[in-house]
Amino acid sequence: MTDVLPVETRTTDADTAAWWRQAAVYQIYPRSFADANGDGLGDIPGIVSRADYLAQLGIDAVWLSPFYPSALADGGYDVADYRNVDPRLGTLDDFDAMVEALHARGIRVVVDIVPNHSSDLHEWFQEALAAGRGSAARERYIFREGAGPDGSEPPTDWGAAFGGSAWERVADGQWYLHSFAVEQPDLNWDHPEVRADFLKTLRFWSDRGVDGFRIDVAHMLTKDLTEPLPSQAELDAMDRTSGRHPLLDRDEVHEIYAEWRAVFNEYDPPRTAVAEAWVETPERRARYASAEGLGQAFNFDLLVAEFSAGDFREVITENLQQAQASGSSTTWVLSNHDVTRHATRYGLPSLRGRAVKQGTEWVAAGGPADQLDREGGLRRAHAATLLLLGLPGSTYLYQGEELGLHEVAQITPEQRQDPAFLREEAFDGLGRDGCRVPLPWTASGSSFGFGAGDAHLPQPSWFAEYAVDVEAADPSSTLSLYREALRLRHLLQADERLEWVETGRDDVLRFARPNGWQVVTNFGTEPFDLGTDAADVVLGAVVDGAVPGEHTVWIAPAGLVG
Incomplete structure (x- = not known):
């Protein structure tokens, strides 16, 4: 045996503060999980109705993508109220009932927090629009005067992640910064009210029994907008590892997370957090995963790795070493709400291909439908998942992967909801709707048991053979494989070391x-x-x-x- 990769030796126990270190966490995209009231949209009562299913699966925790009031300009990541439930998804009482139901089954609850930006419908932003130039309300966001003699040009040529300018002009002529969709204005994290309000939000959900938080784009909160502002070309040329980039991964962001950690530690056991931090080096990522900060950070390296022993060994080795350096545990991810399902990725000729919008010919940003090896992709997905579930660290599973679902391509342009699809200069392929199609629970019914009516995204006919009721009755199914793997994982777990x-x-x-x-x-x-x-x-x-x-x-x- 060679290449011993030790991580600080700790065992995990569901009743201890370290439950998260080797947890199997199941991501729920609430609008596509289960629809209790038949309106076509998944909801919180729908999750409660499937609590036994989650317990039988054998997971340790669920992570809920945003369920807050939202216009859905970005799948719920445009939050209009951070301390409420979207009325289309339920009420705070429904949320409390869900937490109680999951806790009663030994399942922890992790919720998404979106701190870089709010919705443009948030009361703060609406107040800022009404208050006008120079107002205190506008200081909570990032407003600037425009360029050019009449201020009609954006303050800079910066591009937004979803395409187009990162600046949007308002009625009185000022411009506001939005790093993502125009409906997602960036918050000003230099403002004390912004910092205080998020501490209030963390306590609000923690007091309701939430066990942890997933932090959206955790590396983008703090910004240096000292004039003169750099151009996009100058930004692109800047070092992203120095901690002094104007927009990304600045050192002072960790002052915010130290404040958050103090709040987490007010609770017994302490609340957990995991950072979505797209940073350049292991050393930069480790800072987010430190015990003084959020405690854990996602590693997404396997999302872009080929199905090969070389790629997997390199990713595993590097990430276990990073975990050792931070004192945290690593996170393993093969699918989530932002990427093509891994059963499909592994069935295409290359993960590094690119697609263009050509109707339903293309199944994903990897290859055309006639090149998809469905059986081979699912076989490789099984192999990769079992490898991950055997590793030290926590594993994040995405709803539907336990059924072996492939990406859904049969969605017309008129039916698509993802802003990534609408802004093709920023995203190739078909956007992210294909992995967000509502789950099939039964082989029959207008929405395969998702709800009493049609689903908000179209489900293909082949979902029938992947339905929960079909797979639960088949000992050779993907669902049966996941259930047995998660059962054995609890029996087999060792301390956090691996030896090749x-x-x-x-x-x-x-x-x-x-x-x-x-x-x-x-x-x-x-x-x-x-x-x-x-x-x-x-x-x-x-x-x-x-x-x-x-x-x-x-x-x-x-x-x-x-």
Whole structure:
């Protein structure tokens, strides 16, 4: 055995403050999970109605994407009220009932916090528009005078993430900064009222029983807008690792998170947090994951990795080393609400391809439908998921991946909702609606059991074979595989160390956990002989004593699994 990768040794227990270190967290996109009132939109009571399903799945926590009042200019990430529930999704009483139902089943609750920007419908922004130039209300956001002799040009040539200018002009002639959609004005984090209000929000949800928070674009809050402002070309040329970039990953953002950590630690057990921080180096990411800050940060490296032993080993090694440096645990992600589902990514010729809008010919930003190997993609997805669930650290699962769902391409331009689809200069392909299509719960019904009526995004006919009621009755289904893997994961978990075991093949990865549990993933197509270890396989396929191509198995010494 070689390449020991230690992380600070801690065991996880659902009743301790460290429950999150090796948790299996299930992401719910509320508007597409379950619809209790039949209006076509998933809701909070719908989640309550599926609490037993979540418990049977074997997860440790759920993470809810935004459920706040929103015009849905960006899938709920345009928040109009941070301390309420969108009335289309329920009420605060419904939210409390959901927390109670999940806690009763041993499932923690993590909610999304969106601090970089609010909705343009937020009362603060509406007040700022009404108050006019020079008002205190406008200081909570980032307003500037325009360029040119009459101020009719944007203050800078900066581009927004969803395309077009990052500045929008208001009726009195000033401009406001929006790093994302025009309906998402950036907040001014130099303003004490902004900082105080988010502390109030964190306490509001913590007092209602929320166990943790996922922090949207955590690296973008603080900004240096000292005049003269740089051009886009100058921004692009600036060092993003210095902590002094005007817009991204500035050192002082960690002063904010130190304040948040003080709030988290007011509770017993302390509330947890995980940063969505797209930063340049492991050292920069580690700061977000420190115990003095948010405590954990997403690693998204596998979202852009090929299905190959080399790519996976490099990502795993680097991220375990990063976790060791920060004292945190890493996070493993293969799918979420922003990316093409991994069963589809792994069924396309290359993850690094690009698509253009050509109706339903293209299944994703990776390749056309006629090049999608559905069976192969799902087989590789199973292998990758079992590998991840065997690793130290927490694993984030996205709703529907436990059913083996592929990306949905059969959505017409008129039906699409994602601003990424509408702003093609910033996003290639079909946007993100294809992974946000409501789940199929039954093989029949107008929305496959999602609700009593039609779903807010169209579900394809092939959803019938992936429905929960079909897969729950099939011991060979993807759902059955996930349930068994999550059950065994709780039995097999060891402290947070991993040791690579040499296999003699470049296309096979094998590692061991300290209690003797081993994971073997064959990324190639030729079988990999296990020898006498074949008798100790507790999960995964073995054929004639070998791991088939594009498969993963778990090996547990006798007595480790009762």
